[in-house]
Amino acid sequence: MTEQKKIALVTGANKGIGYEIAAGLGALGWSVGVGARDEERREAAVAKLRADGADAFGVPLDVTDDASVTAAAGLIEDRAGRLDVLVNNAGITGSFQQLPTTVDVTTVRTAVETNVIGVIRVTNAMLPLLRRSPSPRIVNMSSSVGSLTLQTTPGAETGPISVAYAPSKTFLNAVTVQYTKELQDTNILINSACPGFCATDLNGFRGHRTPEQGAAIAIRLATLPDDGPTGGFFDEDGEVPW
Template sequence: MTVQRQALVTGANKGIGLAIAKGLAQAGMSVWLGARDRQRGERAVQELQDTGLDVKLIEIDVADDASVGRAASVLAEHIDALHVLVNNAGILIDASTPPSKLRMDDIKATFEVNLFGPIRVTQSFIPLLKAAEGASVVMMGSGLGSLTLITDPTSIYSTVNLLDYTASKVALNAATVCFAKELASFDIKVNVVEPGHVQTDLNDNTGVTTPEEGAASAIRLATIGKDGPTGGFYGIDGAIQPW
């Protein structure tokens, strides 16, 4: 008997997350669209369902322990295994204040979503991931998470100086490697991807690529199969990125 593969994408009611959810559903998966706001999530789900895709809503606020716990419990009532987890939810609070003047509350809030969120969600869904026998976890990173690129004067990333966002993505790379080491024995792949400079609300739509183009790398890593890589950092073109 063929069992339909299950996927969960956080922060998926718009932007890259919505494009990832759509792409995974088009690949034949049953997708749980994670959204913090129920109404926005329902609109996104309806949009995809209207095109014939198998997409359902799961309310989840990655910055809230109780919300993530509830989401994990709800999913466990409906599915026996989770084959793909895409930790997409992320925020950029302040793109103009220099590091020396950045509010500590904003730094903490950024880490709560961009770093602690993926850690919290991954930990909560590990039982379902283990049950899938060959699951894949994808962390949505950034070129700003590469210490090599942000210190390379020839890289465009070296021209950006966002303490809170950059530090959270650097730390996310480390968390990815740690999860990859632990979960390798369970055939669970854990990788981080760099979607490129995508047109999203996060950057006031100043990006140069579409959400669909930015979603491509995440979809590729989410569907790599048991023989795919783990513990890696990959760019929009699928190439390995420097840490």
């Protein structure tokens, strides 16, 4: 019996790190759902991935919208009947001015809605499909700026003061831990990943790493063996402190 092709969904996969995660999993022979809101960019990404030999398919997906997420789960159900890997990559930074004393609270609310609640919404919708996989994996794309340890370490590089983006990643890390606790008696492995400071449109392309470099840790966590870690926070060098 031939091994079934693995199925992955990557949110926010039409560009940047998300695209490179999809490309990396596609290069492994996986079937990869390109989750994205923008139809034109989504289909352009799918076409490019297919041209490079990947088995890619588009998944209309707005992580902030219940109906959109439900429809995305239905699409994958109809296409494959299961999901092997979910990479929660979609995220926003919000405005570059995020001083806590002057921030527009809408900026904070919007960051949390996408970076945290969106992850919960998508994860819960996809869990029934993940439970049908022999080796399900969930990867939450976080950031070292979400580490409270690093944020409170004198001299540690944690970027500019940010009362929306950085705390949203701290919140996401906490959510990862809570999922791990609830799912500890299952075969689902769930971890947070830090891609490093990559040059993407989220930061005005100021990063010193490429999106492909940033995608590597997500691909590693998506392809963990059954005895791999769960409930951790990792970058390419190993564990990142919470």
